[in-house]
Amino acid sequence: MKYPNLVEEHKQYWCLEAMARGADVTPELMEAILNGDELLMADEALNLARYMMCKPSYLFSPTLSMLNNKSSRHRRWMAELNRDLYEIWEASKKGDYWALDYMHTNKRIKYVNMSLKFQDGRQVMYAEYKAVKTDMTWALGHIHEKQHKPRGLERRVG
Known part of the structure; x- marks a missing residue:
């Protein structure tokens, strides 16, 4: 099987x-x-x-799982990816290494191709969506980690 x-x-x-x-x-x-x-x-x-x-x-389903552009949940998933791409793009303009890596490799191309297929009503495999989502999540995780500033003591000018 x-x-x-x-x-x-x-x-x-x-x-x-x-x-x-x-x-x-x-x-x-x-x-x-x-x-x-x-x-x-x-x-x-x-x-x-x-x-x-x-x-x-x-x-282990016997049938291949696909995204459906008529499903509001799947359209919402794709809209979230679009927002994530915009956030990565903004970070790349600031010179962030992970954002630049995402924008200048096949990761961005995979997203764009998948998005165009979805918008055209062509079939998009759920596995393809998961791979693109994972790539974006990794990039955003590194971008946010660099932006995070831990709490510390304030220096007072005395």
């Missing part, structure tokens, strides 16, 4: 070795699972879903 969402997660973001580690199987067995030649045991599947931070029902 093939798991289309698991296969797409691998194509979009997860390397074979990380997935194997999450399921506690060898990379060779994970490759056979992705090819549809082997099945995961129940405990391995649950461990992998926990490791990949998603629901087992999504990961």
